[in-house]
Amino acid sequence: MKALTRHDPGSRWEARLVRSAHPVVARVVDAAVSRRGVVRLPGVGVLVADPEVARLVLTDADTFAKNGPGSSGALWTPVLGERVLLNMEGPDHRVLRRSLSDLFSPRAVREVCDAATGPLVSAAASRLKEGKDLDVVRLAREVAAAAIGVVVGLDPDTPPSVLLEASDAIESMVGWRTRTFDDAAVARARAALAVVQDAAESAHAARASDTVMGRLALQGASLDDARSLAAALFLTGTGTVSSAFPRIAGQLADAGLLGTAGAASCDVDDVVAEGLRMTTPSLATLRRCVRPTQLGGVRLGADDRVVVLLWWATRRDGGFEPGRPATGDLRHLCFGAGSHFCLGAPLALAELRMMTAMLLEVASERGLVVTSRSAARRVLVPRYAELTVRVEHPRPAAQVAGSAGAAGAAA
Numbered sequence: 001m002k003a004l005t006r007h008d009p010g011s012r013w014e015a016r017l018v019r020s021a022h023p024v025v026a027r028v029v030d031a032a033v034s035r036r037g038v039v040r041l042p043g044v045g046v047l048v049a050d051p052e053v054a055r056l057v058l059t060d061a062d063t064f065a066k067n068g069p070g071s072s073g074a075l076w077t078p079v080l081g082e083r084v085l086l087n088m089e090g091p092d093h094r095v096l097r098r099s100l101s102d103l104f105s106p107r108a109v110r111e112v113c114d115a116a117t118g119p120l121v122s123a124a125a126s127r128l129k130e131g132k133d134l135d136v137v138r139l140a141r142e143v144a145a146a147a148i149g150v151v152v153g154l155d156p157d158t159p160p161s162v163l164l165e166a167s168d169a170i171e172s173m174v175g176w177r178t179r180t181f182d183d184a185a186v187a188r189a190r191a192a193l194a195v196v197q198d199a200a201e202s203a204h205a206a207r208a209s210d211t212v213m214g215r216l217a218l219q220g221a222s223l224d225d226a227r228s229l230a231a232a233l234f235l236t237g238t239g240t241v242s243s244a245f246p247r248i249a250g251q252l253a254d255a256g257l258l259g260t261a262g263a264a265s266c267d268v269d270d271v272v273a274e275g276l277r278m279t280t281p282s283l284a285t286l287r288r289c290v291r292p293t294q295l296g297g298v299r300l301g302a303d304d305r306v307v308v309l310l311w312w313a314t315r316r317d318g319g320f321e322p323g324r325p326a327t328g329d330l331r332h333l334c335f336g337a338g339s340h341f342c343l344g345a346p347l348a349l350a351e352l353r354m355m356t357a358m359l360l361e362v363a364s365e366r367g368l369v370v371t372s373r374s375a376a377r378r379v380l381v382p383r384y385a386e387l388t389v390r391v392e393h394p395r396p397a398a399q400v401a402g403s404a405g406a407a408g409a410a411a
Contacts, residue, residue: 008319010254013373014278014382017247018311020375021382022283025176033312038296044176045286045305046298049312051329053296057287057308059338064287065089066340069303072286075174078181079189080231081224089339097343099221100229103212104346112212113350116146121358128362131394133371137384140245140355144238147351152196152230153203153213166192167238171380176284179305193231200230229343237344240281243383244348245355248275250387251320252359253370259392263363270322271360272352278320280311280334281381310334311382359389367392 019026029047032039037050048054057064067073067089102108124139145160145167154163169192173185181189203213204226213226248271252258257266289304300306314333317326335342342348362368368389376385 008254010251010278010320011315013250013254013375014247014315017375017382017384018283020377021379022176023378029309029312033309036296038298040298041307045307046289046295046300047307047309048295049309050296051313051316051327051333054308054310054313055329055333055337057295057306058285058336058340061089061339063290063293064306065290066287068288068290069179069305074288075178075180076231076235078186079193080228093339096225096228097339099219099225100216100343102219103215103229104344106346108212108215109346109350112147112150112347113354116150117143117351117354120146121354124355125358125362128368128389128391129366131391133388133390135386135388136246136249136355136359137242137387141242143245143351143355144241147241147347148196148234148238149199151212151233151347152200153206153211154195154199158195162195163234163238164242166195167234170235171239174380176307193234196230196234197227200226233344233347236282236342237348239381239383241348241351243281243381244276244279245352246384246387247279247281247382248272248352248356249359249389250370250373250384251275251278252363253368253389255320257322258359258363258368258370258389260364260367263360263367266322266360268353268357268360272349272356273326274320274322274324275356276334276352277314277317277326277330280314281383282334282336283311283382284309285336285340310336362391366394 028041032041033047033049038046038048038053040046048057065073067077120139120143124134128134141164142160145163148154149156149158149160149163170189173181173189200213201223203211204217204223206214207217208214209218213230216226216229249258252263252266252271252275256262257271285308287306287308289300289302289306292299292301294300295306310333314330317324317330332341332345335345335348359368369392371388371390373387374385376383
C-alpha cells in the first residue's frame with residue numbers, strides 16, 4: 001500500500017480535505033492500511049483498501065450483503081422502510097433496478113441537465129468571462145440541488161438552499177461508527193427527507209411524462225418505489241457531485257492544467273474520469289459478511305462489518321494524469337461495483353462533464369487561477385468549503401466595452 005500523502009500538490013490537498021473532514025479516523029485508517037490492503041480495526045470493522053479485494057467484496061452479493069446488522073442498508077431501513085435501493089438484495093432488488101434503468105438513459109439524463117443545470121453553468125461562465133470571481137463550491141452545490149430537484153419533481157421555484165440544508169442535516173447525523181439511528185435520529189432524518197419525498201409523491205400522482213417520477217408512475221411503479229428512488233438519489237447524489245467538481249477543479253489547478261495551453265490539451269471525459277478516481281467523494285461503503293470467509297488473510301465471521309475504503313483503493317495508481325487508462329480494478333470503482341453500482345452515475349457524470357467543460361473552455365481562452373480555497377471541517381463527505389477561481393488574462397476594459405457596443409449595434 002502507498003501512504004495517504006504524496007508529494008504532488010493535488011494529492012496533498014486531497015489528504016488535507018479528508019483529514020479536515022475526519023481528523024482522527026483518517027489518520028487511524030491511513031496507518032492501518034499503510035502496509036496491508038485488508039486489516040481488522042476494532043470498533044470499526046474489517047477495512048479493505050486493496051482495489052482487487054474491494055471489487056470482489058462489492059460484486060459478491062451472496063457473501064457480502066448491503067442489508068443486515070452493521071450495513072448501510074440497516075442504517076436507513078428505520079427511516080425509509082424495507083424497499084429502498086440502499087437496503088435491498090436479491091431478485092426484488094434486480095427487478096427494481098431494471099425498472100428504473102431507463103430513467104437514466106442518455107436522453108433522460110440530457111433532459112434533466114438541460115432543464116436544471118444548463119442555465120446555472122452558463123451564468124457561471126459569463127461571470128468568469130466578465131472577470132469576476134467564481135466559487136466553484138457554490139456552483140457545484142447549486143447544480144447538484146437543481147438536478148435532484150428536477151428528478152424528484154420539486155417545484156422549480158424552490159430555492160436550492162432547501163435541498164442543500166436537508167442534505168447537510170442528514171450528513172451531520174452519520175459518522176464512521178454509526179450503525180443505527182435512535183428514535184430521535186430517525187425522526188430528524190424523516191423530517192429532513194420530507195421535502196424530497198413529498199415532491200416525489202406529488203410528481204408520481206400527477207403522472208406527467210416530463211418528470212422522472214411521473215414516468216416512473218406511467219411504468220406502473222408503486223408510490224413506495226418512487227419515494228425509495230427519490231430518497232436514494234438524494235442521499236447519494238447531492239453530496240457526491242457537490243464534493244467532486246470543486247476537487248476536480250483543484251486537481252486541474254494543481255496539475256497546471258488551467259492555463260490556456262494546459263486546458264486546451266484536456267479531454268473533458270478524461271478529466272472527469274481521472275478526477276473521480278483521485279477524489280472518490282464516497283470515502284467508503286459498508287457490507288455485512290453473510291457467512292464465514294477470508295479476505296486478504298483476514299478471517300471473517302457471519303455479521304462481521306466490512307468497510308470498503310473506496311478513496312484509499314482508487315488512489316493506488318498515483319497522481320492526477322488525465323488520459324491515462326485506469327487499471328481494471330480501478331475502473332469506475334468510485335461508483336462502486338456489482339449489483340449496487342450507483343444507479344445515478346450517468347446523471348452525476350453528465351453534471352460533472354457540463355461543469356468541467358465550462359471550466360476548461362474558459363481556461364483555454366484566458367486561463368484560470370485559484371484565488372482562494374479552504375477545506376470543510378468535520379463533514380461526512382470530504383469537500384472544499386470554498387474554492388474560488390478567476391480568469392488569469394482578463395480582457396482590457398476598452399475591449400470589453402467595444403465588444404458590448406458591437407453587440408448592441410448588431411442587435
